[in-house]
Amino acid sequence: MALHQRQPYETVDKQRATDDGLDQEDDALAGDFKEQVHFDDGMDELDRTNSYGGSGAGPQDIQAQLTAAATPLEYQATLETKFASYDNYCSLFHYILNSEGPVDLEVPTYYWAWDVIDEFIYQFESFCRYRNRIARSYTPSASNDETSEASLLRENPNTWGCYSVLNVLYSLIQRSQINEQLLAMKRNEDPNAVAGDYGTRPLYRMLGYFSIIGLLRVHCLLGDFALALKTLDDIELNKKAMFARVMAAHFTTYYYVGFSYMMLRRYADAIRMFSHILVYVSRTKNFQKQGPGSQYDSVSKKNDQMYALIAICVAFSPTKLDDTIHTALREKYGEQLIRLQRGGPESLPLFEELFRSACPKFISPTPPDFDNPALNVDPVDHHTAIFMAEVRNTMFSPTIKSYLKLYTTMDLKKLAGFLETEPEKLRSWLLVNKQRSRQVRWSEGALLEGEVVNGSELDYALQGDLIHTSEAKVGRRLVDWYLRNLARTY
Known part of the structure; x- marks a missing residue:
């Protein structure tokens, strides 16, 4: 066998x-x-x-x-x-x-x-x-x-x-x-x-x-x-x-x-x-x-x-x-x-x-x-x-991340309006998602061991009603698009 x-x-x-x-x-x-x-x-x-x-x-x-x-x-x-x-x-x-x-x-x-x-x-x-x-x-x-x-x-x-x-x-x-x-x-x-x-x-x-x-x-x-x-x-x-x-x-x-x-x-x-x-x-x-x-x-x-x-x-x-x-x-x-x-x-x-x-x-x-x-x-x-x-x-994670990637700083109430939900409910979700994005990653030793790392490609922090993100890829792409079109005009 x-x-x-x-x-x-x-x-x-x-x-x-x-x-x-x-x-x-x-x-x-x-x-x-x-x-x-x-x-x-x-x-x-x-x-x-x-x-x-x-x-x-x-x-x-x-x-x-x-x-x-x-x-x-x-x-x-x-x-x-x-x-x-x-x-x-x-x-x-x-x-x-x-x-x-x-x-x-x-x-x-x-x-x-x-x-x-x-x-x-x-x-x-x-x-x-x-x-x-x-x-x-x-x-x-x-x-x-x-x-x-x-x-x-x-x-x-x-x-x-x-x-x-x-x-x-x-x-x-x-x-x-x-x-x-x-x-x-x-x-x-x-x-x-x-x-x-x-x-x-x-x-x-x-x-x-x-x-x-x-x-x-x-x-x-x-x-x-x-x-x-x-x-x-x-x-x-x-x-x-x-x-x-x-x-x-x-x-x-x-x-x-x-x-x-x-x-x-x-x-x-x-x-x-x-x-x-x-x-x-x-x-x-x-x-x-x-x-x-x-x-x-x-x-x-x-x-x-x-x-x-x-x-x-x-x-x-x-x-x-x-x-x-x-x-x-x-x-x-x-x-x-x-x-x-x-x-x-x-x-x-x-x-x-x-x-x-x-x-x-x-x-x-x-x-x-x-x-x-x-x-x-x-x-x-x-x-x-x-x-x-x-x-x-976690099913709304991709949608929320797509909004957060547009800005380096975003108002919590504004994002809640986009998502048609209550600000406090969104705050709770963001805190839970933030915690769950931190994963233990194994490298050696026992399989349950490992170091805690951030498992998300997008990191953010809450300060009052403001959401600060670590990157804004879409924003940079908009600037690149504007410069390319400006060059074509001239």
Whole structure:
């Protein structure tokens, strides 16, 4: 299911995706990927599959469980099959985590660990959404099949429960001591010194590592975006990271980091994350298709979602994009992008449409209430409402900025008259917008850290009833226009 070639991608830099230095680095990284597609020797320590021991300890069907854990469940799988799959995962993880000492297992594939964590979380996500959908549509007069499913779900509230899934991920991380190992590597120390008996085994180390990426995804699905970013404190976003060696893990990490930044109103950081992975994908797509077990087809389906999210972020925080991203964005959302940047009430349906098409499939942390279907809110609707509240607070920003750019000083009442609103209401909006224009921008270290910068191209200050702006581009253009026409006259 997964690529075994390294796919490095450097993100820890202080320049935007448009800088020449980053372009050169992307070219070098893409070249590195191309070389590995054809010349990978498969001898990286983390890629070896013959180092798990050959004792074969454990149940006789453990190898079958290993393979099944990384195999996608059929889309039309029955409810009984989903329950059985959950039981199989519980059995497998119980065996791995609670055996007397580390187990010796030979995993089926190079990146079995990522496939297992990815499929485990996907089945959890799809089951939660299915259960919520059944609960919201359930009525006592429903058909026998629907009543039977609702009864089965009601009687088993802990199946694919949020606590169970988080417990597995945190247990794998703790058992493998992977955070301690990553921290030791940051200090240029030997990770094996803090790995313990379990962490030195590639099986536990790889499962623990990808469980960190899994936690990023789960916390984002649950709507805790700050905690989602917090889980990556010990992982460095650079070409040496293990997730960069699996295309699906690489893409997943940047998608959820970028989306978390967007929901925290850190639009510059979100644009950076989305741009990095999309530029990388665009420059290596021909070579990804050549790799064995290529996942490019599945990753390419997510590209439109990433471009939709970039379009939203650019509308909130205008910035210069990489030429590759800018060209693709114009091709996909040309007229729509203009409407987003123009703002106003007519942009609201477009914001909502793009957000719904590009956001993760959010889930609820608790089982639904089958007795009161009206109380079961769709998590996607909930987070869409939160996002749209932010859009409504900023939808007049482009209009107000267009007026402020005309003058270096403007009377508050005069601007309120242009906008047909009350001066005090406008004052409140200007103060709120001023505060929101100050964003935290990440450069290095933990993802939640960064320096506070002004995220708007236009800065202003209020002094009584006067609004002072930092620039008046239109005013200078009027002077230039007057001088040009004066020259033509003579």
